[in-house]
Amino acid sequence: RLAQRDPACDDPEGDDLYDVGGSAQVLQLLKLPDGTVRVLVEGTTRARLSALEDVGTHMLAEVEVTEPETVAGSEVTALMRQVTEQFGEYVKLNKKMGEDAGVDLSEVDDAGQLADTIAAAISAKVSDKQALLTESNPLKRLELVMAFMEGELSVLQVERRIRGRVKRQMEKTQREYYLNEQLKAIQSELGGGDDGEGNEIAELTEKIEKTKLSTEAKAKALAELKKLRGMQPM
Incomplete structure (x- = not known):
């Protein structure tokens, strides 16, 4: 098996192939309905x-x-241990890999086999794997x-931070929407009095204090009420 230097080339010749590859044993041939063979x-x-x-x-x-x-x-033992631990972190961050990826790495006691096993699992350019x-x-x-995984881990960690920020922003937006809707419901249920706007504000304040609200919801309601008081004509 030899990799192509340019995957887009449909009819590669000798110069289009890398000169180092791998000998392989054919285990299975599967003819697909469209005529291709896997x-x-x-x-x-x-x-x-x-x-x-x-x-x-x-x-x-x-x-x-x-x-x-x-x-x-x-030195080899220490490096193998470090690479195995790094691969475990890579698997945790990479959502595209199965949860059981790398489970058997602890049983690999050959440095070359460990490197090849991890190389087959990680995301890397063809030229890097070559x-x-x-x-x-x-x-x-x-x-x-290890160098390839360090680069990929940096990208995965940035992606995780971005996902975290987006999630927090969505939660904040949803929470603010919920509080605003709760405040609207409170204002609708409390209604207003007929003794002037000053009495109405006082009644609203008293009813908000008596209504069973979360601390955050009560603070939001009182803040909105304060804005309403500031809008009253002098």
């Missing part, structure tokens, strides 16, 4: 393209399999994965 494959190892030949019905590739590298040590695929050193791949 192929389920499982990657097995990295491979570098040596030659590419068009045989008419398909492309025939000659590849050189890249043997996986292994790394160990306290950089991960090209890098053979597991420690450097973990560092790349």
Whole structure:
């Protein structure tokens, strides 16, 4: 499997493909009603393209399999732990991922496998994922994965703050609307007296005090009443 440099190219040639990809085993072929075929494959190892030949019905590739590298040590263990924790935070913030994403990461004890598993799950440009695929050193791949996640986490955190502000503004608007409607209902029910506007204000004040209202609603009603008093002719 080789990724295209330009996904929009419908008929790619050798120069349109990256030279590092992955060898894969076909697990399932599914023919769809519209005539297209969906192929389920499982990657097995990295491979570098040596030659590419068009045989008419398909492309025939000659590849050189890249043997996986292994790394160990306290630095690797610490980095794996840090990357796993960071991925957990990424999953929490990314609403597009399932809640159980990354559950099995704690069981992965190989640095290269951990980097590849996370790389397959995170959102990244094709060129960024290609950089991960090209890098053979597991420690450097973990560092790349961490860098990509840090950038994505920054975006996700900004999105969360924006959603929070919008939610608070909506709640404030709804609360103010409710209080205004409650005040209108109070004014409608209390009505006015026939002994002049001064007596009417006094009656409204007394009835507001006696009416069972929340602290916020009572404060709003009294504030509106104060405005009404200020509008009275001298």
